[in-house]
Amino acid sequence: MRQKEYEKSIDPASQIMLRKAEEENIETAWDRYEKQLPQCSFGQLGVCCRNCNMGPCRIDPFGEGTEKGICGATADIIVARNLLRTIAAGAAAHSDHARDAVLTFKKMSEGGAGSYRIKDEAKLLSLASEYGIPAEGKSREEVAAKLADAMLMEFGKQNGPILCTRRAPGSRLRLWTELGIEPRGIDREIVECMHRTHMGVDNNATHILLQGLRTGLSDGWGGSMIATDVQDILFGTPQPKKSTVNLGVLSRDKVNVIVHGHEPILSEMIVEAAEDPELLKLARDKGAAGINVAGICCTGNETLMRHGTPIAGTFLQQELAVITGAVEAMVVDVQCVMPSLGELTGCYHTKFMSTSPKADFPNTVRMEFHEERAYETAKEIIRAAVENFPNRNKKKVNIPEEKQECMVGFSAEAILNALGGSPDPLIEAIKSGAVWGIGAVVGCNNVKITHNYGHVNLVKELIKNNVLVVTTGCNAIACAEAGLLVPEASELAGDGLKAVCKALGIPPVLHMGSCVDISRILVLSSVIANRLGVDISDLPAAGAAPEWMSEKAVSIGAYVVSSGVYTVLGTVPPVLGSQAVTALLTRDLNSVIGASFAVEPDPFKAADLMLEHIDGKRRALGLSSGR
Amino acid sequence: MKDVMIRPELCMGCRSCEVACAVAHSESKSLFLALGEKPAPKKRIYVECSPDLEVSIPITCYHCENAPCVSVCPTKALSQDEITGVVSHNPDSCVDCWKCSMVCTRFFPLYQLILGTGCWTSSMACNYGIISRQIEAGVKCDLCQDRELPACVEACPTHALLFIQR
Numbered sequence: 001m002r003q004k005e006y007e008k009s010i011d012p013a014s015q016i017m018l019r020k021a022e023e024e025n026i027e028t029a030w031d032r033y034e035k036q037l038p039q040c041s042f043g044q045l046g047v048c049c050r051n052c053n054m055g056p057c058r059i060d061p062f063g064e065g066t067e068k069g070i071c072g073a074t075a076d077i078i079v080a081r082n083l084l085r086t087i088a089a090g091a092a093a094h095s096d097h098a099r100d101a102v103l104t105f106k107k108m109s110e111g112g113a114g115s116y117r118i119k120d121e122a123k124l125l126s127l128a129s130e131y132g133i134p135a136e137g138k139s140r141e142e143v144a145a146k147l148a149d150a151m152l153m154e155f156g157k158q159n160g161p162i163l164c165t166r167r168a169p170g171s172r173l174r175l176w177t178e179l180g181i182e183p184r185g186i187d188r189e190i191v192e193c194m195h196r197t198h199m200g201v202d203n204n205a206t207h208i209l210l211q212g213l214r215t216g217l218s219d220g221w222g223g224s225m226i227a228t229d230v231q232d233i234l235f236g237t238p239q240p241k242k243s244t245v246n247l248g249v250l251s252r253d254k255v256n257v258i259v260h261g262h263e264p265i266l267s268e269m270i271v272e273a274a275e276d277p278e279l280l281k282l283a284r285d286k287g288a289a290g291i292n293v294a295g296i297c298c299t300g301n302e303t304l305m306r307h308g309t310p311i312a313g314t315f316l317q318q319e320l321a322v323i324t325g326a327v328e329a330m331v332v333d334v335q336c337v338m339p340s341l342g343e344l345t346g347c348y349h350t351k352f353m354s355t356s357p358k359a360d361f362p363n364t365v366r367m368e369f370h371e372e373r374a375y376e377t378a379k380e381i382i383r384a385a386v387e388n389f390p391n392r393n394k395k396k397v398n399i400p401e402e403k404q405e406c407m408v409g410f411s412a413e414a415i416l417n418a419l420g421g422s423p424d425p426l427i428e429a430i431k432s433g434a435v436w437g438i439g440a441v442v443g444c445n446n447v448k449i450t451h452n453y454g455h456v457n458l459v460k461e462l463i464k465n466n467v468l469v470v471t472t473g474c475n476a477i478a479c480a481e482a483g484l485l486v487p488e489a490s491e492l493a494g495d496g497l498k499a500v501c502k503a504l505g506i507p508p509v510l511h512m513g514s515c516v517d518i519s520r521i522l523v524l525s526s527v528i529a530n531r532l533g534v535d536i537s538d539l540p541a542a543g544a545a546p547e548w549m550s551e552k553a554v555s556i557g558a559y560v561v562s563s564g565v566y567t568v569l570g571t572v573p574p575v576l577g578s579q580a581v582t583a584l585l586t587r588d589l590n591s592v593i594g595a596s597f598a599v600e601p602d603p604f605k606a607a608d609l610m611l612e613h614i615d616g617k618r619r620a621l622g623l624s625s626g627r
Numbered sequence: 628m629k630d631v632m633i634r635p636e637l638c639m640g641c642r643s644c645e646v647a648c649a650v651a652h653s654e655s656k657s658l659f660l661a662l663g664e665k666p667a668p669k670k671r672i673y674v675e676c677s678p679d680l681e682v683s684i685p686i687t688c689y690h691c692e693n694a695p696c697v698s699v700c701p702t703k704a705l706s707q708d709e710i711t712g713v714v715s716h717n718p719d720s721c722v723d724c725w726k727c728s729m730v731c732t733r734f735f736p737l738y739q740l741i742l743g744t745g746c747w748t749s750s751m752a753c754n755y756g757i758i759s760r761q762i763e764a765g766v767k768c769d770l771c772q773d774r775e776l777p778a779c780v781e782a783c784p785t786h787a788l789l790f791i792q793r
């Protein structure tokens with residue numbers, strides 16, 4: 001039974017492209033999902049183990065068949081081990097991204113990456129002081145070099161502490177220490193996950209999951225936080241600005257270059273190279289009116305936050321962007337890039353360019369990127385895109401009209417600035433009930449949920465109930481497409497939140513950045529908790545990932561919950577095959593760490609769960625709790 | 628009428644058919660909800676390994692009315708209960724002649740596989756062992772009357788199970 005367009009996506013622009021795909025007989029992720037159905041039950045329940053070659057083993061979920069793997073591992077052990085490996089992969093992805101950013105920073109400080117410079121000196125100096133690096137009488141580059149070395153140390157530390165964990169409230173830090181889950185080193189935790197899940201090592205589900213929490217913390221308060229910090233120094237800390245989103249940002253008469261993936265290191269250069277007079281002239285010579293750079297996924301979020309570069313779409317719109325027939329170059333780095341783009345770009349004139357030394361895909365033009373000649377590579381990429389413009393087949397072009405304005409750039413610093421330099425106005429608004437609580441809504445797209453349906457409806461329900469929403473990643477893009485990231489969207493908010501937004505001139509949904517920038521949410525919640533003299537788990541706040549799909553999201557879930565934030569997942573994680581693991585994640589964690597997970601695919605019910613949680617936290621703080 | 632046909636040469640041994648069968652015969656009909664049901668839902672199909680043939684075979688019996696396997700069995704190893712219609716197998720009388728497989732839609736491809744490979748040592752007895760297990764459990768394949776396709780056929784990723792006109 002084929003899904004209709006409106007069952008695949010709630011976004012009109014995407015629906016138009018899905019119809020075009022069908023007319024042109026082009027396959028998309030939704031078609032491949034249908035071909036995968038029904039999906040493997042053992043996989044969905046997490047009860048398949050491939051960790052040794054006596055297997056693969058799987059457990060009969062209904063108890064009639066096998067109850068143990070060959071080694072004797074039960075469903076509890078297998079599910080926990082699989083989950084730990086997933087967390088390790090997610091933490092590795094974020095943290096390795098961070099490592100590359102720090103290495104670029106280091107190379108810049110040593111004069112080996114001439115295209116980069118220090119954009120945010122204030123942040124450099126404040127981080128230097130936090131890392132205990134004396135700055136007096138030293139050049140900025142000398143300070144940067146020392147800071148880069150100190151940050152690199154965080155990856156290889158054996159016994160901690162990871163410095164950024166000290167940003168958490170004292171009570172939270174003590175809890176981590178008591179539970180033995182304070183991370184010791186970013187790389188160490190990831191390696192230990194792989195060791196523990198090797199045949200015959202850690203075989204106690206609870207013990208395994210505690211390592212999962214520790215590894216998550218090494219991501220959220222380690223890798224991801226370092227990535228955010230160092231990228232802010234190199235490219236500037238985001239400040240509020242306006243931009244546009246959705247497939248309609250692609251241009252009919254300009255060369256369209258899409259930057260897709262997760263790192264800003266190259267895309268920053270591409271944005272700059274697109275304004276190079278020489279290349280603009282070449283574009284005019286080729287009959288184009290200019291060069292238009294647009295983002296997808298978090299590479300897009302990074303350039304959106306810092307330059308207001310428009311965004312063409314979320315994760316599930318990457319294929320749809322190519323299907324417009326108007327993309328000269330799809331430039332990708334790492335993470336969440338579908339290998340299907342190789343075959344798909346072959347159906348159009350689009351050049352598919354892979355740039356990361358780590359990541360190649362089928363049918364790409366290799367444009368491997370190194371910091372030493374970053375700007376030159378970016379120019380080569382733009383030049384190749386411009387030269388591809390005459391190959392655009394006008395008969396195949398259909399760019400949807402839909403584009404939407406948005407207001408972005410709400411780093412923790414920018415939010416505190418908007419509040420007048422202190423979190424007090426927000427805290428007062430929370431105390432009075434004007435702002436009922438804070439909702440952190442993040443995460444991917446997933447074909448299992450109608451594209452953007454989960455994101456947009458959950459966020460709308462929250463703001464309607466006066467919950468201020470902070471967002472990152474594909475949720476942020478989905479909200480932008482739905483028009484929730486403009487100050488006027490406060491009309492959709494409850495009266496209390498509406499008044500606060502109007503007074504501050506901000507949208508009710510604040511775009512805080514890419515998925516590594518969930519670290520900004522952690523910092524902001526620490527600031528608020530510290531100011532109130534409570535733990536993060538005491539705040540009237542809740543998190544959600546309505547359409548999550550990636551391993552990174554699992555690592556995020558681990559650190560968000562370990563940081564004390566109740567989190568509702570919109571798609572079912574592969575853990576239900578173990579009652580013990582399920583009970584731990586959805587119930588027992590609460591008494592250990594002060595937060596737990598819930599699973600609710602219906603965004604309206606998910607909002608109710610979050611609101612009930614916030615009500616409870618308000619009651620515990622002695623604030624009004626009757627909505 | 629249509630029936631399930633088993634193509635053992637395509638079976639990967641993933642047991643997706645087993646789980647799908649149990650879920651289709653659960654109260655909730657949902658994998659995630661069926662997990663907590665008491666009594667646990669029972670499957671009607673079993674993936675068995677046939678080492679001599681080096682294949683895994685999903686085995687299930689519909690206990691047909693006037694079961695043809697019973698009528699062709701020369702040693703009366705197969706019999707059908709007149710009241711319940713349940714087919715049962717007595718391994719002591721079975722001489723592995725494979726006549727039953729020639730008349731059973733479900734097993735005919737297995738019979739062809741054996742003809743092709745010449746591997747006559749693989750015994751039907753293990754298959755009938757499964758059928759006996761179904762009888763003990765008090766369940767039998769009902770071809771998922773309320774569904775367009777039997778759940779096992781729908782779940783099979785390699786189309787080792789087909790739903791065809793017999």
